[in-house]
Structures are given as structure tokens and as C-alpha cells.
Amino acid sequence: MNNFFLFVAISAVIASCSPHQETMEALIKDRLNSAVQQYELMAGSLTDQPDRLPRTIDGEGKLLTTSSSGWVSGFVPGSLWYLYQYSQKPLLLDYAKDYTARLEKEKYNRNTHDLGFMLYCSYGNGYRLTGDTAYRNILLTGAESLISRFNPAIGCIQSWNTNAKWQFPVIIDNMMNLELLFWASKESKDPKYRDICISHADTTVKNHFRPDYSSFHVVSYDTVTGKVEKKNTHQGYSDDSAWGRGQAWGLYGFTMTYRETKDAKYLEQAKRIADFILHHPNLPADGIPYWDFNAPDIPNAKRDASAGAIIASALIELSGYVDETLAKTYLETAETQIRTLSSPEYFAEKGTNGNFILKHSVGFLPGNVEVDVPLTYADYYYIEALLRYQSLKK
Secondary structure: OHHHHHHHHHHHHHHOOOOOOOOOHHHHHHHHHHHHHHHHHHHHEEEOOOOOEEEEEEOOEEEEEEEEOOOOOOHHHHHHHHHHHOOHHHHHHHHHHHHHOOOOHHHHOOOOOHHHHHHHHHHHHHHHHOOHHHHHHHHHHHHHHHHOEEOOOEEEEEOOOOOOOOOOOOEEEHHHHHHHHHHHHHHOOOOOHHHHHHHHHHHHHHHHHHHHEEEEEEEEEEOOOOOOOEEEEEOOOOOOOOEEEHHHHHHHHHHHHHHHHHHHHHHHHHHHHHHHHHHOOOOOOOOOOOOOOOOOOOOOEEOOHHHHHHHHHEEEHHHOOOOOHHHHHHHHHHHHHHHOOOOOOEEOOOHHHHHHHHHOOEEEEEOOEEEOOOOOOHHHHHHHHHHHHHOOOO
């Protein structure tokens, strides 16, 4: 009898020490509620600076901002729209409208390929949630500005402007900006935007990917011949390495392109990119990639929360297009990534971290720019991943 009571006592101690894992439903609700609080603080901090938008923080934790022309300018407005979608709070609607309006003049900007990030994340979500026709017109004007950078002889939208290193650089990130153009074709009934998307995607498949389905960051084309002149990985460790966020952009971009076209070749491309990421020996067990899959100081290399958030969001969508076995693999990975990003290691306490949600992202490590800091797009795709996962369970 004494041994029995001893066994019961020991079992009780073990049970009390065992971590209780939140259900995904409870975790997502809690983190979204926390994100609402954090972004109310974020938005409130710049109400007196109507021409600025959040970007990151400095070494002392002070908020750093960008103008509307900065490539990340649309992510905080987009996050505010997502959080309004979740909470239906009038204050968040007001903030979302305010911060979105700060970007209107960028509809005429023909000097950047990032109008999808800038306008579709902000005005696109705003139009989806409100039906405001003024938003629609701004988006269509922005789409027209974006296609001005398309070169039919090359088959791509130019990313960065011509410089001493590259004649016509196209970066893997640019796949993300096609979503605005797919939307514009559907909304305007004009196929030209969609045709440009398909040309860009096909040229990217042809030239950006290695045999293992990792991608270069930059492919530059000769403006006379239209042929590839250089293949580089500007923000990664080396030209032959797999820059973490670059692989995430490719996965998300081709998943979205399949959604918009239903062309099986894009689904196959997305699956192969996912296979590269998920089965890479240097992908940590918690699902958050190193800033580069080939960083020389792994396992001590910096992690990139933004890459983890983008991959998680993409995998949730991709799971809806594949067989049951693959879908299970994709969702289990996304769940692991969400749980990791939702842990104290990555998820900031209220009022800290410059009022950003996630810690530990990497912008451009070789240039020592935005290393191990919060980044607006990490938050945006994290919130999107939470909402996408939540919608699967409804």
C-alpha cells in the first residue's frame, strides 16, 4: 500500500512538471489578441507623423520608420487590416485606413518592382474587407505602374534599377508582386496583367532555380540579347548558397501563381521548393530557418523569423492543393513553425520590441543591415499564417 501511494505521489509530480501544450485554436486566439494590443500601440505611436510608417528598431529599441516609398511600407497597414478582420475593432479600422492612405501616391511609382508589397498588402486587403471603390482605382493605377517595368524581350519585370553590377536584375522576391497583377486582370477583365505574370513566372522557373530547386537571389539579363548575364545571391552567404528568405519567397510565389492559374507546372514547382526546404539537413527541428541554409557558422548562425513566417503561411495554402499525405506534412511543419514563433523566444511581450510582434529576423546580414531585429514583413506573414490556419479549422 505504501508503494502504491508513493507511485501516485511520483506520478502527480511528473504530471505537474510535464509541459501542457496549448491547442492550436487556443494558441492562435491568444496570439492574435496579443497582436491586436501590440499593433494598437504601434499605430498610436506615429499618429503625429502622417508621412511615416514603421520599419524596424535600432540597437536601443527605438522605432525606425520609412517613407511611403520604402519597399516595406505596405506591411504594417496590411497587418492592421488583418487584425481588424480578426477583431472587428473600430479603432483598428481607423488605423488601417489612416496608414493605408499614407501610401496613395505610390500608385504612380514606376521606379520600384515592390508595388505588390506596398499596395496589395495595404489597399488590397482594404478593398477586400471594405469594397471601397477608391481603393480599387488606386490598385489598378498601381498595377499599370508596375507593368511599366516589364521587358517583353527578357520576359520579366525588372526588380532593381540598372547599376554598375547588373543590367536588368530580377530577384526571386519579385514573384510576390505578381499577386497584384493577377488581381488586376480579374478586376479589369484585361488579360495583359495575367500574361505578364505568366511570362515572369515561366522565365523565373527557367533561370532562377538550381537542380535541387534552391534558387539564386538575383538573375540579371543582358538588355540587348535578353540572355542571362549573371546569377548571384546578393543577400545570402554566397552565390551558390540558399538564402533563407529567398527560398520562402519562391515557395509562396509559386503557390500563389498556381492558385491564380491552376497550371500544374506551378504547383509542381511549389512542391519541389517545399521539398528542398522541408528536407534540408540544415533546417532546424523547430522549423525556423537560418538566415542562409549554407551559413558557415551553423548551428550558431542567426535565425530568420521572417522566413519561417512566410514559409508557414505558404505551406498552409499549399496544403489545400495536394494529396492528403503531403497536406499532413505541410500542415505539421506549419504548425511547428507557428508554435515556435508563438513562443517567448520569438513572440514579444506587450509594449516591448518597438511594438512589433516577432523578434529575431534578418534583413541583409552581409551588409549588416537589420540583423536580429523585428521586421514588418515577419509580422505580416505571421498574422496571415495564424488567420489561414484558423480558417482551416472552421
